[in-house]
Amino acid sequence: MPLFLFNYTKRQLHGIFEAASPGQMNIDPYGWTKDGSKRTLYPAQVQIHVQKNCCPLMENQFAPIIKGNYYSLTHFQFELDHAQVGKLITLLSTQLVAPSATMLRATGKWQIANQHPSEPRAKKEDRIKLPAAYVNPTTCSESDGSLILTGPSSYLDRIHQPIQNDIEAMEKHEVGLIYEKLQRLAETCEPFDSHSTRQVQGLETKMHNEDDYSQGENLGQQESTNESFSLPSDLNSVIAELQELRAFKQESIETMVQLTQIQTKLLSEVKQLQDRCTRLETLSNKSETYASVTMEFNSEQHLDQDGSIFLAGGFDGKSWLASLESYSPPEDIIKSLKPMSSLRSTSLAKLKDDLYVIGGENGGLWFDTVESYDPVNNDWTSLPCLNEKKGGLAASTLHDKIFALGGANGIHCFSDVEMFDVDVGRWIPARSMLQKRFNLAAVEFNGAIYAVGGYDGKEYLSSAERFDLREHSWSRLESMNSKRASHSLVVLNEKLYAIGGFDGGTMVATVEVFDPRRGTWMSEAPMNESRGYFAAAGLNGSIYAIGGIGEEGNTLEKVEQFKEGHGWQLTDLKAIGKRCYHSAIVM
Known part of the structure; x- marks a missing residue:
């Protein structure tokens, strides 16, 4: 695994190093001390090979490459993807220097510096050590310390070969x-x-x-x-x-x-030209279809899709729906769009400029069908089906791929995950979740998918887990304080809000907030109305909870609005009407 050493005090990035051992505690208990008389302040260490000895990069040089990792002005996530590693290696390779005097090479092997006289000599002299491969940023001091940024395994052997x-x-x-x-x-x-x-x-x-x-x-x-x-x-x-x-x-x-x-510059320019051609084609298509779209909706107020919530399918208290609608909370105006091909509750995902509906159910009838909606042309396209008929699943997108998580078919609950690659054109089995989850909630945030709550066929869940495509594995997170399924999960101000749901006995109004940087759940002010099987979406700094089933089993038409610091407020929005088992997403 390629490693880069970050100096907090000088804001410099050093490299290029390659891991030669797993991260461990106190490989050298006296490393990075002046005379070896005191134990190190940096006990989390990893042995490394020096792949290339380069002049360090200042933050203004490497920050544009990892700008997606920053979550504050001075802190960033340390894991790197393949593209970031390749760019850092290329940039550092332009600043090669002779080996440092502190890394003396003798008889073809690296000697370990700063070794305390009382310590036994390392068994592998061709390895030196650097500070930890990963340190939690919330517990790290910005004193004269260093941290390692890590990249994908064995990548150094492939880059610029x-x-x-x-x-x-x-x-x-x-x-x-x-x-x-x-x-x-x-x-x-x-x-x-x-x-x-x-x-x-x-x-x-x-x-x-x-x-x-x-x-x-x-x-x-x-x-x-x-x-x-x-x-x-x-x-x-x-x-x-x-x-x-x-x-x-x-x-x-x-x-x-x-x-x-x-x-690299030419490839970037080609990509920019391709994007420009795509935008011009889109504008051309818009101009061709503008007249017909205006005629269809000329009796309604124009809605800006950037300020609207898309609502799909569900149940209105009397019948199942195939509808797709665009809803603007500020104006309380709803606009009917071309409906789906089936009456059902479904899961929604957004990829680039298109909307995807995936699987679903209709009173015990389970679906494996998948459709994509083009907002520009107000039209649907059928796509390859899921490998299994299922409803109550969650959908999310990550790195231009769509993930269908969990669900059930009336007999079995699933932990399975299916991934749709647009270029491949089919659903591919991906790494399964750690637990079976039906009526779960999931969301993508900062390059990872979070799956929360649900029902495993025996009990309702408070557990949560996280999927990182770079590691291609699920990891457990701290559990919520309450069990819940048929709830909503929304990202607002870099936090995850788990809202309402059914706990196995009753509909709940409770809300819990997960901060990925701390890795903990905290209680938030509850909604005014207990509800499950509802839809929620974040728009313009607010969360809207729409419809659902109430504590007494009634279908709700009430909409609540949440703003951080102001709690939940019941609104007088009426345009949507009664609705439950539906899905919502902001394009």
Whole structure:
């Protein structure tokens, strides 16, 4: 795994390092202390290889690459994805330097610095140590400490491999030329005295050490200051060729790096042109369909989709619905759009500019059908079906892929996760959740999917878990204080709100808030109305809880609005009417 060392005080990023062990506590209990008399302030450590020794990057250099990781002005998440690792490696590779004096290379192995005299010598001398592979940012001090940013495993072996191969080939060619010259010189030149022989042997040792650049560069100075020794002309020519080869090698490396940067810039420009073409095509389509759309909705007030909540399917207290509607809470206006192909409750997901409805149920009838809605053309497109008919599932998008989580079919509850890749055009089984979950709630936040609550076929759940696509695994989170299913999960101000639901005995009005940076749940002011099987969405700094089933089993038409610091307020919004088992999403 590639690692980068971040210095909090100087705001600098060092690299490029490669992990040589798992992260452990106190590999060197006296590391990073001046004289080894005190135990280290940085006990969480990992052994590493130095892949490339580069000048550190200032924060204004690396911040644009990891800007998506920042959650405050001075703090950022430490896990990196493949694209971020590749860009950091490319940027650091432009600032290669000679090995540091604190990392002395002897007999081909790295020596461990700052080792306390009382400590036994490390068994693997080809490894040095850096501070922790991961530290919780909320508990980290910004004193003179350092943290490691981690990237995907084995990535260093794959990034810029053509350039690395070219450099290695040049190095092998250079060493071969040097040995050939020395061999010819040994056969033809006159014998030296013992002092001269020692000098030549010392030169040969320097040539064997590829990384001892400073010794080679100062060789000419040593010649001029040593008056008792004069090198033969052939050996002088070898030294000159060596210096030329090294200069050529450095020039070639710089050229390759420049070409890589040019290639990256060109690819970025091509992507920008493609995006521009897509936008122009969209504008063209809008102009062609504008007249017909206006005619269809000319009796209604125009709604801005950016300020609207999309509502799909559900039950109005009398019958199941296939409707899709756009609702504007500020104006309390609802606009009917082209309906779905089936009457059902369903799960919604948003990918780019399209809306996706996935699976669902209708009074015991279970669906595996999937459709996508194009808001520009007000039209639906049928997509490949799920691998299993299921309802009560949750849907979310992550890295341009759609995930269908859990659900049930009336017989079994599922922990299964299916992933839809638009480029592949089919649903692919993904890593299952740790628990079966029916009528769960899920949401994507900061590059991860959070799945909360639900019913596992035996009991209602308070547990929660998190999926990170880079690790391709689910991890357990702290459980909620209350069990709940048929609830809603909404992101507001970088926090997750678990709202209402059914706890196995009654509908609840309670609300709990999860802060991903702290990893804990906190109680929030409850709603005014207990409700489950409702829809909720975050819009313009507020959360709207819409409809649902009340504590007495009645279908609700009440809408509540939540603002942080103001709690929940019942509204007089009436346009939606009675509605339950429906879904909501903001485009």
